[in-house]
Amino acid sequence: MIGPVSRDSAVATLRSFYGQGSYQAVIDLLEAVIAEAQDEMESANDTITIWRAQGKATSARDLIAAIKPRDAE
Numbered sequence: 001m002i003g004p005v006s007r008d009s010a011v012a013t014l015r016s017f018y019g020q021g022s023y024q025a026v027i028d029l030l031e032a033v034i035a036e037a038q039d040e041m042e043s044a045n046d047t048i049t050i051w052r053a054q055g056k057a058t059s060a061r062d063l064i065a066a067i068k069p070r071d072a073e
Contacts, residue, residue, distance in 0.1 A: 007066075011066050011067055014026060014067040015067055015068075015069050018069050023067075026067070027064060027067075027068075030060040030061075030063055030064050031060075031064070033056060033057070033060040034057050034060045034061060036056075037053040037054070037056040037057035037060070038053075038057065040052075040053035040056075041053040041054065041057075
């Protein structure tokens, strides 16, 4: 069995794909998650739903920031 990959190793791998289809697909997926979370926040009827949607959006933004190379636009 292969052990878990370190966060730094996973980020380095994703950054190595910068400019390629795989990298863009991951970014597109995370941006879709953010859009869904924003829709959930707008239509939420209770506080817990808002908090969960905010957490989902924040996590996706954090992942984008972690894998996006510093010199990327």
